Amino acid sequence: MSKAAEAFRTISEVADELDVQKHVLRFWEARFPQVRPMKRGGGRRYYRPEDMELLRGIRHLLHAEGYTIKGVQKILREQGIDHVKQHGREPGDTETRAVLRAAAPDARALPANVAVASAARNPVPARRAARGRAGAVSHLAAIEAAIKELEECRSLLLETMGKSEQARPTRRARAVGA
Numbered sequence: 001m002s003k004a005a006e007a008f009r010t011i012s013e014v015a016d017e018l019d020v021q022k023h024v025l026r027f028w029e030a031r032f033p034q035v036r037p038m039k040r041g042g043g044r045r046y047y048r049p050e051d052m053e054l055l056r057g058i059r060h061l062l063h064a065e066g067y068t069i070k071g072v073q074k075i076l077r078e079q080g081i082d083h084v085k086q087h088g089r090e091p092g093d094t095e096t097r098a099v100l101r102a103a104a105p106d107a108r109a110l111p112a113n114v115a116v117a118s119a120a121r122n123p124v125p126a127r128r129a130a131r132g133r134a135g136a137v138s139h140l141a142a143i144e145a146a147i148k149e150l151e152e153c154r155s156l157l158l159e160t161m162g163k164s165e166q167a168r169p170t171r172r173a174r175a176v177g178a
Helices: 011-018 022-031 049-064 069-079 081-087 093-103 116-121 132-167 171-177
Strands: 045-047
Touching: 011 022, 011 045, 011 049, 022 049, 045 049, 049 069, 049 081, 069 081
Parallel strands: none
Antiparallel strands: none
16 A cells, blocks of 8 residues: 655655665654654654655765765755755656566566666676666566677678688698698
8 A cells, every 4th residue: 555645755665666675764863954854752764755856866876876865965065955856857767667667577676767768878896786686676677688689790700600611611621622
């Protein structure tokens, strides 16, 4: 059962939606003072929809774009919260998620913001591509494309070798014929 977009979320729900660990969210809260979830008795965190937008943007900048914590802090300082939130709302996300949901057996494991178009512009290092199901799906697509290209190269080489073998006799044929 999914919550309404305007509902508050617990740290577990946010961690699941963003595909990050809870300790990462606590770390981001310490590093980015703009992330201020409500805290109730016992220190339980409740994230508002605006917190979710900001966290999606931070996650996108860190994981997809490859920024450092200091880099994102600088962006927040110089360009503001709204600019970072925009990074969490890449155009085409809805279509991209639909394609990845069809390809992924467990669509709930996909992060809230998957920007494949952005990943095509900025290749993600292999160690990052292996993170999460979405990374695995895009990594698998890249591997399949490379295999297809290698198979095409192989068939071209075989054709070339076949033509060259017909044009010149083998060593044994040269030895017998000489």
